[in-house]
Amino acid sequence: MDRFDIFVLPFTIGLAFVVIYYIVQLFRWRSQIPQEERTKLNAIFKSPVKFFWYGIDVIKESLLHINLFRTNLLLGFMHMSLAFGWFMLIICGNLESKVYTNSHLNPPYFPIFLKYFIPDMTKYPLHKVFAFVMDFFLLMVLTGIALALTKRFISKKFSIAKKPKYTAIDRVGLYSLWLIFPFRFLAESLNAGIYKSGGFLTQNVGNLLNDAGFAESSAYTAWWGYSIALGIFLCCVPFTRYMHILSEPFFIFLKHAKVDASKFQAAYNDIQVKSCSKCGVCLNACPLVPSNVEGNPQPIYLLNALRHGTLTPEMADTCLNCRRCEEKCPVGITIEPLRMALKKGASMEPNLEYTTLAEYPKAKVGYFAGCMGKLTPATTQSLEKIAKAANESFVQLDKESGICCGRPQKLAGQDAVAQRLIERNKELLAQSKVELLVTSCPICLKTFKDDYQLNIPVLHHTQYIKKLLDARKIEVKNDAKRTAYHDSCELARGCGITEEPRYILKSSSSFVEMERQHRGQCCGNSLAHTTLTSQAKASIAAITVSHLPEQTQYLITSCPACNKAFKGSSKVEVQDIAVFTANNLTPVTHVEESLHGVAATASAK
Ligand code: SF4
Numbered sequence: 001m002d003r004f005d006i007f008v009l010p011f012t013i014g015l016a017f018v019v020i021y022y023i024v025q026l027f028r029w030r031s032q033i034p035q036e037e038r039t040k041l042n043a044i045f046k047s048p049v050k051f052f053w054y055g056i057d058v059i060k061e062s063l064l065h066i067n068l069f070r071t072n073l074l075l076g077f078m079h080m081s082l083a084f085g086w087f088m089l090i091i092c093g094n095l096e097s098k099v100y101t102n103s104h105l106n107p108p109y110f111p112i113f114l115k116y117f118i119p120d121m122t123k124y125p126l127h128k129v130f131a132f133v134m135d136f137f138l139l140m141v142l143t144g145i146a147l148a149l150t151k152r153f154i155s156k157k158f159s160i161a162k163k164p165k166y167t168a169i170d171r172v173g174l175y176s177l178w179l180i181f182p183f184r185f186l187a188e189s190l191n192a193g194i195y196k197s198g199g200f201l202t203q204n205v206g207n208l209l210n211d212a213g214f215a216e217s218s219a220y221t222a223w224w225g226y227s228i229a230l231g232i233f234l235c236c237v238p239f240t241r242y243m244h245i246l247s248e249p250f251f252i253f254l255k256h257a258k259v260d261a262s263k264f265q266a267a268y269n270d271i272q273v274k275s276c277s278k279c280g281v282c283l284n285a286c287p288l289v290p291s292n293v294e295g296n297p298q299p300i301y302l303l304n305a306l307r308h309g310t311l312t313p314e315m316a317d318t319c320l321n322c323r324r325c326e327e328k329c330p331v332g333i334t335i336e337p338l339r340m341a342l343k344k345g346a347s348m349e350p351n352l353e354y355t356t357l358a359e360y361p362k363a364k365v366g367y368f369a370g371c372m373g374k375l376t377p378a379t380t381q382s383l384e385k386i387a388k389a390a391n392e393s394f395v396q397l398d399k400e401s402g403i404c405c406g407r408p409q410k411l412a413g414q415d416a417v418a419q420r421l422i423e424r425n426k427e428l429l430a431q432s433k434v435e436l437l438v439t440s441c442p443i444c445l446k447t448f449k450d451d452y453q454l455n456i457p458v459l460h461h462t463q464y465i466k467k468l469l470d471a472r473k474i475e476v477k478n479d480a481k482r483t484a485y486h487d488s489c490e491l492a493r494g495c496g497i498t499e500e501p502r503y504i505l506k507s508s509s510s511f512v513e514m515e516r517q518h519r520g521q522c523c524g525n526s527l528a529h530t531t532l533t534s535q536a537k538a539s540i541a542a543i544t545v546s547h548l549p550e551q552t553q554y555l556i557t558s559c560p561a562c563n564k565a566f567k568g569s570s571k572v573e574v575q576d577i578a579v580f581t582a583n584n585l586t587p588v589t590h591v592e593e594s595l596h597g598v599a600a601t602a603s604a605k
């Protein structure tokens, strides 16, 4: 039996290249992870139980694409048939080569081109089983390729709103991938036609080709074609989205290790960029796509530009930061730190002279309206009315003057400025001696929670109102007004607060839920997107509003920015949940808790 032919060289060179590249890459990433975070990662590899379970996750995500299946059945099946089918061909091919040669030390190309080196397998044990299994997985991969080809031309069938863009190297990788398995199919079928050793697929096609007189003359060329396509594809892997095949397992282990990515953000971002499969799911989720906003703001393009070094400064600023894409991404890529890393560097000195809040009025519950809250005074006034009805010791901290929570500066990459604002706000809060902080702006809420490390609880006003209702400090009438609720990006996805507003609305109205896929669509009124025109904002808001359930009378919001955005775009009445609640207050029949009960309850948590 021959064990070498020159046609194996393209594959062997490609394989050597990608293996060396991957090993160097892994070492580079590992060296950039600080020791304490690396210890968390190492703990997985030291524990056989953890390694086993997380390894199952790698199989589920990288090979079976379970998350993608959940999002889009056809897309999931396409990725699964390619990845899992190919993986099984490699595993079964290796087993087959060991059985046939009785050797554990075959060169790497040997199982790949086994039917060239052992053309007549009929005399080997288990030949029929292997022939069937190998044909089965080959058919699976060919189905995946056929679906991929179909998707290129009719992407709508895959529910993809917009096709991902491809660079020249992407195309070389893509076309070589498309050619690998047709060449393999041809080479193995021709071999089966000559030696009658194929399975249900290759034997039937081989017989036809043999009868047509092609087999003897074309077989060797087909093996060359197979090896060249493989070699080109493997050389393209590091520079294309196919790098995700190698990066994603490492990314999954990193996520399981719960490492603090902020300590090695550059390397973490690089791993994220290389783990994107360009599946296009984020394009479906992004509100900028249906509103036809110009530019390439979606994560897929940002990741692509980072991968190919074609980033333009605008790309970091042309995103609403609504994170719908993150929520839907089957790989779990978090786009925000990527954008933030691009914005770092700008700096200026904040003017804190107008922060004359030393006279913060004293109360148990402090309300921070923030800049957006101040632009929607009805919300602030309604909260005051609710707190008064509940007999709460409540004060708006920034009524006379106030400073920003620091989030816009963070979004602009001005971390030092944001930090100064945060320190100043902390001083003022300490002076005020409030025991509970309430905000209306979900962005303020998240900023106070994530960046302030306060030793008092911070609640969104939906949480605060629910607590007052639960404590029976306020009561509301329900005259069956038909309400629908909009989940704001920052409140629902950013802070995970979705139940409290629904609870309030179910108590005070005939609440109708929006369809799941339309919940939490962006209002368009984002601080993060610096170049969005007012028409584009209005168009995003109009698309979101168009999905309201029929006969909705009130669109209820819980974010000042969303409230303002929808007020200009909605035909139904738009009200903040505080305004709606204040309008439905009824006299309290009995009070069970003390004045300070709500703050005390919240403090205890
Ligand atoms: S970012 Fe996620 S959803 Fe978007 S293309 Fe990449 S893997 Fe798919």
Ligand code: SF4
Pocket (backbone or CB within 6 Å): 285, 286, 287, 288, 297, 298, 299, 318, 319, 320, 321, 322, 323, 324, 325, 326, 335, 522
């Ligand atoms: S954060 Fe929102 S606007 Fe930005 S890319 Fe993702 S889905 Fe689109």
Ligand code: SF4
Pocket (backbone or CB within 6 Å): 369, 370, 371, 372, 373, 403, 404, 405, 406, 407, 408, 441, 443, 444
């Ligand atoms: S997050 Fe927005 S609304 Fe809240 S204080 Fe900062 S800028 Fe103002």
